[in-house]
Structures are given as structure tokens and as C-alpha cells.
Amino acid sequence: MIIMKINKFTVIGAGTMGHGIAELALIAGYEVWLNDVNDEILKNALNKIKWSLTELQKKGKLKGETDQILSRIHTTSNLEEALKDxxxxxxxxxxxxxLKSKIFAKADEVSDGILATNTSSLPISEIAESTKKPxxxxxxHFFNxxxxxxxxxxxxxKLTSDNTVKETFQVTKNLGKEPVLAKKDIPGFIVTRILFRLLETSCYLVxxxxxxxxxxxxxxxxELGFPMGVFLLQDNIGIDVDYLIMNSMTKRGFExxxxxxIKEKFEKKEYGVKSGKGFYTHPAKIVSGKIIDPSFIISSAVNEAYFLLKEDVASKDDIDKSCKLGLGWPKGIFDYANQIGLDKIRNILEFLEKETGEKHFEPQF
Structure with a gap:
């Protein structure tokens, strides 16, 4: 299956991620079908896309007129209409x-195109089981x-074809984005795994x-140059999102x-920015604190990067790029490892393994 031209680009789900992806596809010149369960959600999504396009135009970052770009979007609450052909x-x-599996089963039934899921942690292979052409x-996985x-x-x-990967890489570039490849379908892929390793050492310290x-x-x-630290970042992502993704990943073997x-905040419904309170009361910013050893914070994330490399999940360059572009770090994870020194990181990991009894802290390098 080689797609020479994309005549119909479909986005299912018109929430924050969905309408953002639809906007990218519009800017790239595609005819876009946007679907959600009712017209009110779709109307709200259209308004947000129009506002965003107008802002981009004001800043001189948009080629073409807003109305001309918006003329390529088609909204429908009918799933089959959005997916057909x-x-x-x-x-x-x-x-x-x-829910994702139901959508993929319908898409498989009424189209022959590439079917992508914007998930940060759920297994692609499990979703593909709902189709006849996995x-x-x-x-x-887009970022917010x-x-x-x-x-x-x-x-x-597990069954994704090389051609599907190549076509998706090209579409990603057409959307103006930088692709990285997770060659194996493991829980959390690249960025989420590294982020959760950062979170686990931070949780242990607290x-x-x-x-x-x-x-x-x-x-x-x-000390590390992370724009929102660790806990303030979780408040911005949503502690509820963290908690649910973490549970999904541990069910599938992630230690x-x-x-x-995290559990306490979730149970109190203190989700972060969206609820007004999480680890911080919002609005909030990082003002002060005592400097601790930054090597401790990043130790498990470095270990995870070496695990991903050892297991051939991703290349060294893609792991570094994921940290810089997905997490906003000033340098890649392997640069931090070289700066701190693997001997020091190994000592911290061995200490963590002994203190917690968690075998996954065993050094992977």
C-alpha cells in the first residue's frame, strides 16, 4: 500500500489534541474531516482552530489566508462519514x-488508508487486533x-509494515513536525517512560x-535546566492523566x-492546573528551594535511556531528540549521563535498588 496523495485526512476526536492535529493538517494543505460525538464540541473546536490560525497569521507564521485554510475543513458527528474512504x-x-478499538474496527471496515492512534502509552498492537489489516x-503520539x-x-x-512507517514519517514532516521512531511497541514508548523515571526518583526523594x-x-x-522542574510539570500535564497512564503501563509490565x-493527589481530585491545586496551588511558578544532588533526580531516567538503547527500542539520536523536543530539555539524556559520569549514576541506582527493593533500578549499562 503506497499512498501517492492524501485526498482525505481524518481526525477522530475534537478535543485539545484533536483540534490541534486537525489545524496542523489544514495548514499542511490537506482536506480535513474532523469528527466528534456532537455538533457543539465540533463548533467549539472550529472556533479554537480559527482563533489559533488568526494568532499565527498575526505573528507572520502562516502562509495563506485563514478563511482559505478553514475552507478545507469538514466537520461531522457521523463516525462512518468521517472515516469512509x-x-x-x-x-x-x-x-x-x-473506545479506540471500536473506532479502528469501523475505520478498517470503511477505508484502506493508514490508521494512526495518538496515544502516549496504550499498545499499538492491542489496538490493531480490532482490524483485519494490522x-x-x-x-x-503528538505533544500538547x-x-x-x-x-x-x-x-x-508488532505487525505494522515498513511502508506504513515510511508514509507516516512523511506525513509527520508534511505537518512540520520532527518524527522519532519507537521500533518496539512497549508501554510508554520513549518520552513517557523517561518522564516517569524522572518522576519516580523525585517521588522517592520527597x-x-x-x-x-x-x-x-x-x-x-x-541545575538541569528543566523548564518546569518535575512536579510543576505534572501539575501542568494533569496528575489524573499521570495516574491513569501509570496504571495502564504497570498492568502491561512496566515496573x-x-x-x-501521586495516588493521594488523584484520590483528593487535586489534579494540578485544571483543578486549581495539585503539588502547587495555581497559578504557580518555581521560586526557590534547597539545591540537592541533580544526579539523583535524573539517575533512573538515564538508566531507562540505556534500557531503550539496549533493547533496540529507539536509536541514541532519537532518544536524545525526544528529551529535547518532547520534554523541553536543553540537552539530550546521554549528554547528562556523560556530564555526570556513569560511575556516579550506577552508585545511585544500586543505592535505590537496595533501599526500595525495586529490581528495575538495576543498572542497564
Whole structure:
């Protein structure tokens, strides 16, 4: 299956991610079909796309007129209409594998195009089981907000064809994004796994009384150059999102230190920015804290990067690019490893393994 031209580009789900992806496809020149469950959601999405295009035009970052670009969008609450004969679909609904599977089954039935899912953690191969042609199913993980964030993780399922990967890479570039490839369909792919490793060491430091939340974030920002530290970043992502993704990944074999403070915040419905309170009361920014050893914060993330490399999940360049473009780090994870020194990181990991009894802290290098 070689797609010479995409005549119909479909986005299923018109929420924050969906309408952002639809906007990217419009800017790239595609005819776009945007679907959601009712017209009110679609109307709201259109308004947000129009506002965003207008802002881009004001800043001189848009080729063409807003009205001309918007003339290429078609909205419908009829799923089959949106999917019928589509050449390229991106599904961007909530992280519910049953809902995603139903959408993919319908898409498989009414089209012959490439079927991509914008998931940060759910297995592509499981979603592909709902189709008769799993070779055309692929992961395409955009970052929030899609219009501004440069990275897209492309994830190859067990049966995804090489041609589907090549076509998806080209579409990603057409959308103005930088693709990285997860060659194996493991829970959390690249970025989410590294992010959760950062979170687990930070949780350990706080829960063991070695540091406060403010200490961790202040150190992460000033010593490592992480724009929003660790905990403030979780508040912005949504602690509920973290908690649910973490549970989904652990069910599928991902081992991680049990972070009680994440669970507590989730149960109190203190989700972060969206609820007004999480690890911080919002609006909030990182102001001060005690400087702790930054090597401790990043140790497990470095270990994960070496695991991904060892298991041939991703290339060294793609892992580094994922950290810089997906997490906003000033340099790649292997640069941090070289700067700190692997001997020091190994000592920290061995300490963590002994203290927590968690075998996944065993050094991977």
C-alpha cells in the first residue's frame, strides 16, 4: 500500500489534541474531516482552530489566508462519514482502549488508508487486533499543544509494515513536525517512560524525607535546566492523566517505584492546573528551594535511556531528540549521563535498588 496523495485526512476526536492535529493538517494543505460525538464540541473546536490560525497569521507564521485554510475543513458527528474512504486517519480520543478499538474496527471496515492512534502509552498492537489489516495501524503520539510542540513519536506495532512507517514519517514532516521512531511497541514508548523515571526518583526523594517538592523542582530547573522542574510539570500535564497512564503501563509490565503522593493527589481530585491545586496551588511558578544532588533526580531516567538503547527500542539520536523536543530539555539524556559520569549514576541506582527493593533500578549499562 503506497499512498501517492492524501485526498482525505481524518481526525477522530475534537478535543485539545484533536483540534490541534486537525489545524496542523489544514495548514499542511490537506482536506480535513474532523469528527466528534456532537455538533457543539465540533463548533467549539472550529472556533479554537480559527482563533489559533488568526494568532499565527498575526505573528507572520502562516502562509495563506485563514478563511482559505478553514475552507478545507469538514466537520461531522457521523463516525462512518468521517472515516469512509479516508487516506490517513489520526484517532485522538481519550485513553480508553475499548473506545479506540471500536473506532479502528469501523475505520478498517470503511477505508484502506493508514490508521494512526495518538496515544502516549496504550499498545499499538492491542489496538490493531480490532482490524483485519494490522499492518496499516501505527502510533502517532503528538505533544500538547500540537501546533507548538515540535515532536511526534511514531510507534511501530508488532505487525505494522515498513511502508506504513515510511508514509507516516512523511506525513509527520508534511505537518512540520520532527518524527522519532519507537521500533518496539512497549508501554510508554520513549518520552513517557523517561518522564516517569524522572518522576519516580523525585517521588522517592520527597517520600523518604530527603527533599521537598520545592527542592526537587528548584534543582531540576536551576541545575538541569528543566523548564518546569518535575512536579510543576505534572501539575501542568494533569496528575489524573499521570495516574491513569501509570496504571495502564504497570498492568502491561512496566515496573516503577510506587509513588504514593501521586495516588493521594488523584484520590483528593487535586489534579494540578485544571483543578486549581495539585503539588502547587495555581497559578504557580518555581521560586526557590534547597539545591540537592541533580544526579539523583535524573539517575533512573538515564538508566531507562540505556534500557531503550539496549533493547533496540529507539536509536541514541532519537532518544536524545525526544528529551529535547518532547520534554523541553536543553540537552539530550546521554549528554547528562556523560556530564555526570556513569560511575556516579550506577552508585545511585544500586543505592535505590537496595533501599526500595525495586529490581528495575538495576543498572542497564
Amino acid at each position: 479516508t487516506d490517513f486517519m489520526v484517532e485522538a480520543v481519550i485513553e480508553d482502549i475499548n 499492518e496499516r495501524v501505527i502510533g502517532m 499543544p500540537p501546533v507548538l510542540m515540535p515532536l511526534v513519536e511514531i510507534i511501530k506495532g 517520600e523518604s524525607g530527603k527533599a521537598t517538592i520545592e527542592d526537587v523542582d528548584y534543582t531540576a530547573k536551576t 516503577i517505584y510506587n509513588c504514593e503522593i
